[in-house]
Amino acid sequence: MTFPEWMRFINREIRKDLDIYMRKQLLSMLETNRRLDKEEAAILLGVTAEEIANEMAAMEKEKIICGYHTLIDWDKTKEEKVTALIEVKVTPQRGLGFDKIAERIYNFPEVNAIYLMSGGFDFTVIIEKKTMREVAAFVSDKLAPLEAIQSTATHFVLKKYKDHGTIMDDVRDERILVTP
Amino acid sequence: MDSSRFLSEKVKEIKPSGIRKFFDIVSEMKDAISLGVGEPDFETPWHIREEGIFSLEKGKTFYTSNSGLMELREEIAKYLARKIHVSYDHKSEILVTVGGSEGIDAVLRAVLNPGDEVLIPEPCYVSYVPCAKLADGVPVSIELKEEDNFKLTRELLLEKITPKSKVLILPFPNNPTGGIMTKEDLEAIADVIIDNDLLVLSDEIYSELTYQGEHVSIASLPGMKDRTIVINGFSKAYAMTGWRLGYTAGPKEILSQVTKIHQFAIMCAPTTSQYAAISALRNGDPDVEMMRESYNQRRRYLMHAFKRMGLDCFEPFGAFYMFPSIKRFGMTSEEFATRFLEEEKVAVVPGTAFGDCGEGFLRISYAYSLEQLKVALERLERFIKKLDSENNTKQDS
Incomplete structure (x- = not known):
């Protein structure tokens, strides 16, 4: 390998490390701030705003970034909302693995999240409704009757203390104002 | 009757901390915000706190050995080997102290004879000068310069060395400037230190907070370990200021005497903090x-x-402070800080709190959330614009 070729190789390696670093930092910023200002992120990470925009566009395309959501503490609003966590046991049928059953469940718009689990049951389904009655209706009318479903156990969330890594209550700065 | 007649002359002569004065003004202001703290804004990570709690539950409420828990000293030795590449014997070369501060005090007391000179690069943390004086030493300040990025250079060091010089304090990464010493910078002064047979007290409390390459300790340079005492601790790296836990590492002949002072003055560092610190490391x-x-x-x-906003500042690569120059506004650091506090309700610390050569500078801490910083910076920009327009009117008339 001639010298310039070798230089190019090194640069590419360093370039790759920088990209990995930038992606990680950018994602952890976005995870807690969907309104991230690209100019500001560029200053914080010591790169250009254009690089941030390109990286974000690339990650959106790769479906690494799947959306920009807002974390809302509904308890502090007048909105009535109940969240239920449903443990679901299923019997996978021939040609209809877990993925297909999951699809049948997640297509209901009221399903907020669904995870395939290890252990005593198969799916965790999280749904949000206005009242407990509505949740009950969804479970008995929509979810339980699905052919593959063996059983369900519904748990209601009473209070959210922390969600998506964020503590719902304010944390105060307890420090003395001026110290050496 | 006034009881001050009982006081020692030595103590009376020591000036109260310049920061204290500022703190008194700030604490009377209700809605002031601050860029003035010298501690992390993060809470101690939960696994560390949890370990402290667990030790209390298990009834670990007794003294530990004077030097600190053996298990903790072992972890400190491993940490130092891993981070600064110097190996210390945990049985005889490491002492667990009440914060880094106790180490500074105890080491100076252990090594100074009356009249011995202590070389102190300034601007620096507030306790070196008083501790040197309390130990009957003579503090000799070395004024670091902004054009050197507040590094200690060979020339500046040589200028202040006398036959009485005994200890050099090396406070890098630096509070208040944010300056650091790279390996090359340290190499440039190491032979001066050896030639003049100085002992180095290397305060590396901000060692984990360097942003340009890895922190290098002077103890890792050839011939330096036997003449260096390393001070470090948990406050800044692990956000554990309130736990009051630090350590001192150095040659066993010196450490055994430092331990003597620690043993009679302190007994041992807080037990709960020591257990928590094991998890930190x-x-x-x-x-x-x-x-x-x-x-x-x-x-x-x-x-x-x-x-x-047109505020001159050298780029700091350590700690969590900026040390901008306010010389162009034609006022002293204290005037600037006082007016800024009164007019914009933001507390910053005047550079003079860290030595006379801090005149013309401010210490601005960035141990705050980005949101807090934004609010404070907005006010700083407004204040600077105001000062600039005042100065322009003055010049016009």
Whole structure:
């Protein structure tokens, strides 16, 4: 390998490390701030705003970034909302693995999240409704009757203390104002 | 009757901390915000706190050995080997102290004879000068310069060395300037230190907070370990200021005497904190990395903001402080800080709190959330514009 070729190789390696670093930092910023200002992120990470925009566009395309959501503490609003966590046991049928059953469940718009689990049951389904009655209706009318479903156990969330890594209550700065 | 007749002359002569004075003004203001703190804004990581709680539950409420828990000293030795590449015997070369501060005091008391000179690069942390005086030493300040990025250079050191010089304090990464000493910078002064047979008290409390390459300890240079005492602790790296826990590492002949002072003055560092610190050293690396990255982002943000608003500042690569120059406004650091506090309700510390050569500078801490920093920077920009327009009117008339 001639010298310039070798230089190019090194640069590419360093370039790759920088990209990995930038992606990680950018994602952890976005995870807690969907309104991230690209100019500001560029200053914080010591790169250009254009690089941030390109990286974000690339990650959106790769479906690494799947959306920009807002974390809302509904308890502090007048909105009535109940969240239920449903443990679901299923019997996978021939040609209809877990993925297909999951699809049948997640297509209901009221399903907020669904995870395939290890252990005593198969799916965790999280749904949000206005009242407990509505949740009950969804479970008995929509979810339980699905052919593959063996059983369900519904748990209601009473209070959210922390969600998506964020503590719902304010944390105060307890420090003395001026110290050496 | 006035009881001050009982006081020692030595203590009376010591000036109260310049920061204290400022703190008194700030604490009377109700809605002031601050860029004036010298401690992390993060809470201690939960796994460390949890370990402290667990030790209390298990009834670990007794004294430990004077030097500290053996298990903790072992972890400290491993940590130092891993981070600064110097091996210390945990049985005889490491002492667990009440914060880094106790180590500074005890070491100076252990090594100084009356009249011995202590070389202190300034601006620096507030306790070296009083501790040297209390130990009957003579503090000799070395004024570091902004054009050297507040590094200790060979020339500046040579200028102040006399036959009475005994100890050199090396406080890097530096509070208040944010300056650091790279390996090359340290190599440039190491032979001067050896030639003049100086002992180095290397205060490395901010060692984990460097943003340009890895922190290098002078103890790792050839011939330096036997003449260096390393001071470090948990306050800054692990956000554990309130736990009051630090350590001192150095040659056993010196450490055994320092331990004597520690034993009679302190007995041992807080037991709960020592148990918690074991978890910090064993499992705390990801926490340190997260905090370092966060400080670094804010550092870049402040650099950028200062440039935009026309505030001169050298780029600091350590600790969590910026040390901008306010010389162009034609006022003293204290005047600037006082007016800024009165008019914009933001507390910053005047550079003079860290030595006379801090005149013309401010210490601005970035141990705050980005949101807090933004509010304070907005006020700083407004204040600077006001000063500039005042100065322009003065010049016009």
